[in-house]
Amino acid sequence: MSILDSAFSSMFNKSEQRVNSSIFEGFGSLISFSNVHTPSKMKVRNALKISAVYNAVEQISNDLAKTPFGVYRDVNGSKERLRSHPADRLISLEPNYLMTPFVYKKLIGNSLLLRGNCLFKIYNDNRGFAASCEYIPWDDVVDVKMIKGELYYYIKGMKLPLMSNEVLHFKQFSLNGIVGISTITFAAMQLDMTLKSQEFSASNLENKGVRQGVIETDKIIKEKGGIIQGWRNAMAEKSADRIAVLDDGFKFKPITITPQELQIIEQQRFSVEDIARWFNIAPHKIKSLVQSTNNNIEQQSLDHVTDTIQPIVTNVEQEFGKKLFTTKEKENTYVRGNLNVLLRADVKSRGEFYSKMVNIGALNRNEVRELEDLNKGPVLLDEYLTPVNTYTESQLNKNLKE
Template sequence: MSLLDSAFDNMFAPKEQRSQSVLSGLGSFLSFGGGTASTGIKVKESLKLSAVYNAVEQISNDLAKTPFGLYQDIDGNKERLRSHSADILISSEPNYLMTPYNFKKLIGTSLPLRGNCLFKTILDNSGYPVSAEYIPWDNVFDVKLIKGELYYYVNGMADPLMSSEVLHFKQFSLNGLVGIPTITFAAMQLNLALKTQEFATMNLDNKGVRQGVISTEKVIKDKSGIIQGWRTAMAEKSADRVVVLDEGMEFNPITITPQELQIIEQQKFSIEDVARWFNIAPHKIKSLQQSTNNNIEQQSLDHVSDTIQPLVTNVEQELTKKLLTRKERSTCYFKGNMNVLLRADIKSRGEYYSKMVTSGVYNRQEVRRKEEENNGPEFLNEHLTPVNTYTEKQLENNLKMPK
């Protein structure tokens, strides 16, 4: 039974059967090692398409440069818990081989291409997480749900890992337990795009000369010499190769031309289709045919809210669920600061800060900290209040003040 079949079966199985359901067949899923989808396309092959490579690169880069931190909320006052081991793990040293950037980029790369990204959490003697050891998804040969507990069977490990022992990031899922790669659903169209690219490359290599028929009005008794001579001449890779046909022979191609296939238009379509599959704005993968300065700005905002924010939320919640105790989760949570994704526009950022300061949401000291500037004078800690937005109490106090 394939993983997709078992996922559907598990969704509609009676409640008493679900606890014993087994998700197997993981080996049929895609992996960096070259797993194939039903169409025969491989992950490595799909990355030969520049649009696919760039889509994965853009999404993973945006996640990688989003800083995460552990915060505690007590009566509305939020404090960064920088000394907590879980905060150190995610923001300083996930493991001895990776930086936080590498850690998050690996998640952003694995999810669209493999549907899952798995880390084994290493705890200290007190039970606090101190490291996250990466486990390639192709090493996971089975996942079983037994009596309400999810077990991961990994090559090279004698005992399976429990769900509480791992950080398991997953994307689109039919059962909520195992993710499915975007490549799996897009395989058929991506395979067509690859075939189109290969066809264009083959025609370029052959200088536009394709399969065909050599015809003549004369009767040719020995055809092998003509065929071999044609193959020999066409096998040359030089730009000035010449084929001479005598005896009134003519070459008639039997395959359609790149112009008839409209290769360029097909490749443009494949770029738009890749953008749809990966839920990314076309201009993010360098397709600017229908972009203007006005709509690119809006598309960039949509990219943050529609593409990156769900991924950031996915990571936040998995970290909160697996790296914190039940008691800690009542007041503590992980948060990804997505403001860094909008920092490129200095003018818009300045206008935003100005509105936040003048409306009293931020004080000027907080703005300096957000821009990673040193603290200024003490008076910058005071919140400003517009004179035309006094509260009733402030107005009453002003009226009572002696003149």
Template sequence: MSFSGAFGLMFASKRSVSSDSSFFGSYGGFFSMGSSNSYGMKPKTALKLSAFYNGVDQISNDIAKIPFAVYQKDGKNRIARTEHPANKLIATTPNYLMTSFVFRKTMAISYLIRGNALAKINFDQKGFPVSTDFINWDCVQDIRLKKGELLYDVRGYDKPLLASEVLHFKNFSHNGIVGVGVITYAAQQFGIAIEVQNFSATNLQNKGVRQGVIQTDKTIEKGKDKIIAGWKAAMGERSPDRIVVLDDGFKFEPINITPQEAQIIEQARFSIEDIARWLNIAPHKIKSLQQSTNNNIEQQSMDHVSDTIQPHVTNFEQEYAKKLFTSFELQNGYYIRANIDSLLRADIKSRTEAHARAVLTGWKHRNEIRELEDLNEGPELLNEYLTPVNTFTESQIDNNLKEDGKQ
């Protein structure tokens, strides 16, 4: 099956229940769609909430822009293996249609919303990975265990895909095989937020005038239908200066709740905070700054990296390593590393201060700092580690005392 075929299959038939040991079973919607809930919440509906859309966009952008690379642990050394075929897939070109940023962002969006992200790994004749093709999660019909082999039944493929042939990033999971979409559990809160959003739009569209009754002290035997039709016709106009005239003591009394009674603003703010909790993201990252100050927003940004992004990145690192390396390479110290420090590079003042401390305390040399800043390597002298003149190890103190004694 071609990449475009897998990507283009946007709608799948109902997930099947295999006669083998299925990990979907009768929970296809529960594990992915988030559709088995009273609100019938679907991903496209949930994304109409600006806070949810922005939260997913923020996290997926952070996952996508972090540099991933192949390394090998050789004793005490860490060697960058840029020549390894997997390095091209995760660092630059996963396939001929996508850059590494677009591919990882697409995977991260599916991973965050659906709880799962799937891609087929294509290998060359020597068994090295050469490309990874995104598979829309709607195309996955079943994941089952058959004779000890985990199989993926995917629409458009003639035969099931082996677990070793796919990258499968799983978010929250009950069984470690299939992830659960956040919408599955957040459907009720998202449904309320959608209703508040729709109520606000309808209220604005109707200038605050909704259902009501026309009252009068007189008894009207005939003509009620004409009064109702006249009111609807007048209030149905789109003109901003629409005017209705009520004769003979008629009064209109609305029976809908007012925005003040519904506390629309407070409910909308609560929805933003609730969405932040579901996505495990700081409210200020989705543009809610009520609880943020100049003093705590920097700490919140660091917490975002360590608490929100780091677990997802570790998940990606381990799945990449498990599927793109042979067992021999894993035994010989090959691993995937994401440079998560890149997320903290925006503040040049904090970055330069951190670099200065690293150099002056001797745990990085100056050429390493130049490499982090995408600068060419400097003179050989810059490869030497600096040591503070007022700091000595025990052996240095002993040597100095011996030398002093000889003098």
């Protein structure tokens, strides 16, 4: 039975009810704990040596960090920003004394992509509201257990485990909804092959194309060690114009790169495409412009926001909403990430969009100013415009009566 088969069978075996047992029993090897090796022993620091992986993580985490989050309340169908709420301060102003909001959100993105999980311990103020949070490296998580219906996190260096309501636990792809699994875990074989092709190319570059070979001669050689060592000494020189002289009829015949080896080197270009698939990111975002043109790159950027960033933002929004509000607040209070920051197009496109939205009455002119980070204008700009040719029947009757 494969690792994945074992994981799924242990998760969905309803006849066995686990009590006081580890969440990872049956598929612990899929979880990127510090004491558990992924297939091919792929480690995070090795994966980040691949430029496409590093750039994919950097791009996605930066986009998450740029997205502003805030606490809102639904008041009769209208949303109201609650800047005075402790959760709003934690999310958008000061998560803790060590981090800015940008660093805080970027850390969430990095940990999700590289570890599959991101954990923060919540500290409450004297009123019971979440006031700050402390980052806990996922490698420090020793175990996660379900005990009598409550989830407990066992952390290295902590005497007592943390309960689920004491932590913010963001998770990526999950097989049980409780802990996530890193992309690197599943992509280990692909990433390992990419690293080896990089090492192969570097080795050829370092040797300047001179690799293994044989020295030929028609004579019978009794002492071979001296000849081999002499060749090695000559080729070990760091000089750019190193020269080796063979006399007495000796000839060096290099073992050249085979077509298969050349394909390994060329494979590095195709691995970028595979890495883009693993991290669900548009290839042009990790600087691969092979299939990008001026006509489709804007659409690809929109797809990047909706397909790559929005699911992560929604994941973060819901974890904040679940852990940072009281039961009563959850009825009409929520966290929202503003993706409009990532969707801002060029000035011309924005102008056309705002013009259409104002003309159909979807936005008023002061709302447009707010979206552009401008101060509000006169009260007159709060009024919504309606085109004359789109008046409703009631509006027409009212105008006729007047």
